[in-house]
Amino acid sequence: MTEERKQRTMTINEPATPGAGAAEKSEPPATEAGRSAAEATGTGGIETLPFDTTVANQARLYDYFLGGKDNYAVDRAAGEAFLKVNPDTVFTVRENRAFLGRAVRFLAADAGIRQFLDIGTGIPTAGNTHHVAQSIAPDARVVYVDYDPIVLAHARALLTTSGTGETAYIHADLRDTGMVLDKARELLDFTKPVAITLIAILHAIPDTDDPHAIVARLVDAVPTGSYLTVSHLGSDLVPPETLQEMKDFEARSAAQQQFTYRTSAEVARFFEGTDLVPPGLVPLEKWRPDPGAVATGKSFIYAATGRKNS
Numbered sequence: 001m002t003e004e005r006k007q008r009t010m011t012i013n014e015p016a017t018p019g020a021g022a023a024e025k026s027e028p029p030a031t032e033a034g035r036s037a038a039e040a041t042g043t044g045g046i047e048t049l050p051f052d053t054t055v056a057n058q059a060r061l062y063d064y065f066l067g068g069k070d071n072y073a074v075d076r077a078a079g080e081a082f083l084k085v086n087p088d089t090v091f092t093v094r095e096n097r098a099f100l101g102r103a104v105r106f107l108a109a110d111a112g113i114r115q116f117l118d119i120g121t122g123i124p125t126a127g128n129t130h131h132v133a134q135s136i137a138p139d140a141r142v143v144y145v146d147y148d149p150i151v152l153a154h155a156r157a158l159l160t161t162s163g164t165g166e167t168a169y170i171h172a173d174l175r176d177t178g179m180v181l182d183k184a185r186e187l188l189d190f191t192k193p194v195a196i197t198l199i200a201i202l203h204a205i206p207d208t209d210d211p212h213a214i215v216a217r218l219v220d221a222v223p224t225g226s227y228l229t230v231s232h233l234g235s236d237l238v239p240p241e242t243l244q245e246m247k248d249f250e251a252r253s254a255a256q257q258q259f260t261y262r263t264s265a266e267v268a269r270f271f272e273g274t275d276l277v278p279p280g281l282v283p284l285e286k287w288r289p290d291p292g293a294v295a296t297g298k299s300f301i302y303a304a305t306g307r308k309n310s
Helices: 003-009 030-038 058-065 073-085 089-110 129-136 149-153 155-159 177-184 211-220 240-252 264-271
Strands: 115-119 141-146 166-171 195-199 227-233 274-276 301-308
Touching: 058 073, 058 089, 058 149, 073 089, 073 240, 089 129, 089 195, 089 227, 089 301, 115 129, 129 141, 141 177, 149 155, 155 166, 166 177, 177 211, 195 211, 211 227, 211 264, 227 264, 264 301
Parallel strands: 115 141, 115 195, 141 166, 195 227
Antiparallel strands: 227 301, 274 301
16 A cells, blocks of 8 residues: 555554564563654644553453463553452453454355454454455455554554555544444445454443444445454353453552453444355354363353344
8 A cells, every 4th residue: 555545544643663672571662652642643733542551451361361462560560469359361351352363264265255444452452353354365455443552652554465465544532433434435446345343342332322322333334245253241141240340450559440341242233234144143262162172261242243134
């Protein structure tokens, strides 16, 4: 993609590449990421997007559970505390990442999708959507969306592409659905099928913001033959006492926003207007596992992919 094309499809000014410490537990330099966030623009001017490296952050916590290095001591402490509440957290987070890879491979290889709208991408790591999709279809186009300034600081890693494919990053909140769709149309052709991926993001949206209506609007914007892929915390996938402990931890932790855990029926509602791809709505580790894969835990996230049918 040319530099001119990048600037037309991005809502950021080329962020600085964040450094990563050499040691497994070293601290990533806050100055690089902070400067990158401060350089973000949404309307042509400078917009300050501060983040505090002394307070745990959801994106960095997720990175820690994945075994990444873009996290701080405060994130690791919060992560270890949450593991005492639910020891299956690391298994769940890593299965969630693996599900994304399997789903994108299915979409690119089996469903023939060449356009992806990945909303709530998180900190870039190995196996991002464009890595998987473009390894199968070099001409695949991928638009990433996230509102976290931590992700914005790492956005350059999301814009490296291969072959004839293109990538772009939109710094936006999913709840600003109209803006997300308008910006995505700058790279994606909405007259052709699009795969919308909402990986572990919808449980961050409370019922008061009507996440089902948000998803319906996204699906309405793409043509028949498009796909919706969702992973979502399941309230009925953990014992009631453990679920309450998880909620209590989130309520008292500066790092954990209050997530909305939903039942399988509530998660299934996101797929109205689509036909679920077998095996349907299941825990992460049961969605088309790789041959010979053996689950080493029990996840508490539902996963599914559906094809828009009208």
